[in-house]
Amino acid sequence: MTLQAGTVFLADCPARTAIEIIANKWSVVTLFALSEGPKRHGELVALTGGISRKVLTETLRRLQAHGLVDRHAYAEAPPRVEYSLTPLGETLQEPIRMLTEWARTNGEALVDFQESAARKFLP
Template identity: 45%
Template sequence: MQPRRYNCGLDAAIDVIGGRWKSLVLWALHEHPLRFGELKRRVSGISEKMLTESLRELEHDGIVHREAYPEIPPRVEYSLTERGQALNTALLTLGDWGEQNMHHIAERRGVLPAPRH
């Protein structure tokens, strides 16, 4: 089997953040490190299994750092690496576009948009 090749930078970026949850996990970590339970509360609707899987993949890709503290009970925190912070900065523009077009997209797809602030 031949290794996968990326056709462009966008192809590589989408491979890292692909799926429903990874970009939301990144956004939840944008201010400061969080523990697993805090992340689960901030990423509404994600299951423990999907959060665990997303964190493992993001850690493998060098986007998220996992810090386990030698305490009892054990404490683990997740934070963005420098590469993860740069990716989050890039996602800001995409988020702005989504905010500007959310109601149009929701209407076309039959989804309920978040209430406007």
């Protein structure tokens, strides 16, 4: 089956649902942070600078609900919870690495263009 823009992103297409889940900036950042192994909530907050604890919790729950992240609660005192990628989540490692490399390579060009475009509209 060939992916075509006119069909793959129709409202009822599973590919569109998948893109909507992973295209969120915090989803990508969280999945990337988990690519090197299980992490606790606090570790993920530190690794994903700028995310609030609440937004991270919402992101982890959404990723868990879609089978990309696993939550493991240990029966310890104090309680300890770790998050890790599921086998399905691990299939995103390479695409996310490629996207991250593209962003590293081209991020400055995007910012430069944005600043240049903004100057055109200044009085």
